[in-house]
Amino acid sequence: MVGLSRRVSRRRRRVWPVVVGLGMVLALIGYLVARHVHSMLVEQCTAQSTEGPTVTLDLDQAANAATIAAVAHARRLPERAVTVALATAMQESKLRNVGYGDRDSMGLFQQRPSQGWGTPAQVLDPVHSAGMFYGALVKVPDYPKLPVTVAAQKVQHSGYPEAYARHQQDAATLAAALSGREGASLSCEVRSVGTPGSARTGRTAVTAEVRREFGTDLATDPPAPVPTEVAYKATDTRAGWALALWLVCHATTLHITSVDFGGREWSSSSSGKGWTSRTDPPGGTGEVLARLGSAAA
Structure with missing residues (x-):
């Protein structure tokens, strides 16, 4: 009987690490699946x-x-x-x-x-x-x-x-x-913003919609050297943030991949992080810069 008890005890010691290891693997798989499902389903804006x-x-x-x-x-x-x-x-x-x-x-x-x-x-x-x-x-x-x-x-x-x-x-x-x-008090989480039909039509569509909704006091800067960028000169900081947040809220329909203003950047590829600080903000003072999905011109 003593020998049998020792064999059972040894068997349990061998099985237990396997059970623990399997449990950890299943827990990791569950976490990754949950994270993947969450990232696939959540598209929202938070203010x-x-x-x-x-x-x-x-x-x-x-x-x-x-x-x-x-x-x-x-x-x-x-x-x-x-x-x-x-x-x-x-x-x-x-x-x-x-x-x-x-x-x-x-x-x-x-x-x-x-x-x-x-x-x-x-x-x-x-x-x-x-x-x-x-x-x-x-x-x-x-x-x-x-x-x-x-x-x-x-x-x-x-x-x-x-x-x-x-x-x-x-x-x-x-x-x-x-x-x-x-300021940067609103951000959106998106899965994809797609691409416009072309760089030219993309820039034209964004500017036309900006002017239709905001009016003409948010003037368009001279065309950016990069064909998939468009920049606007805000009348003041408050107007700049209003436009920057508007661009983020319309990112999926206007194919906007990132927005820069006031030393902060929102990017569709890392939208879950919200607005992040930039040590080298592009553009001049008061400029709102939007980048569009890449497409052939």
């Missing part, structure tokens, strides 16, 4: 503020939010206007440009073509719908001093005006970031 909560949006929501802020910039409206607009769009459509709603309502703000907000195609254009919202908002006396719910309701005439309040803090965080006030 942080010193004054409010952290806000996470998917790429479509972030692009729409950035457009709403850009249109306010073009109209020289205050940050408060952006907060009201974002809280409204978050309630009305969850920042999604939907083609349906109550009766003939549609778009980011659920505007009704039958009520004079534009044709269906116009209402489904985020630049147009944001512009129409702001056009109505600025007619509200002292709207920057009103509670968000009151200002939004003056424009929307909703059956649930109190619902805008639930989005006020998140909207304020996004407005602070996208207006450029808090």
Whole structure:
């Protein structure tokens, strides 16, 4: 019996390291699989503020939010206007440009073509719908001093005006970031930004969209010597960050691989790291530099 016990004990000592080793291998495989799945699935933008909560949006929501802020910039409206607009769009459509709603309502703000907000195609254009919202908002006396719910309701005439309040803090965080006030406070994680049809059409498309949303005060610098780069001269640091974050939010649709401004860089290839510092920032003072996916000219 003693001999049998010793044999069993020796067998257990031989098996135990194998079990431990197998467990470690399985744990490592599980970690790598989880990390791979996470990296494959997560595409999102995160905004942080010193004054409010952290806000996470998917790429479509972030692009729409950035457009709403850009249109306010073009109209020289205050940050408060952006907060009201974002809280409204978050309630009305969850920042999604939907083609349906109550009766003939549609778009980011659920505007009704039958009520004079534009044709269906116009209402489904985020630049147009944001512009129409702001056009109505600025007619509200002292709207920057009103509670968000009151200002939004003056424009929307909703059956649930109190619902805008639930989005006020998140909207304020996004407005602070996208207006450029808090610098590199928003970043996006992306899987791929693809490539434009050509370097020329890529640069043209980016500049056309910048001018359509931001207006013409963000002047285009002389063409960069590299055909897949485009640079803009910001009027001030806040405007520069507003444009830089807008470019990041639209990176996948405009094929932007990296953005440089203010000594910081966002890169699509390492987007999980957010904005990183650069010791040798390219361009001149106040220049926002975007690089596009490489394509044959």
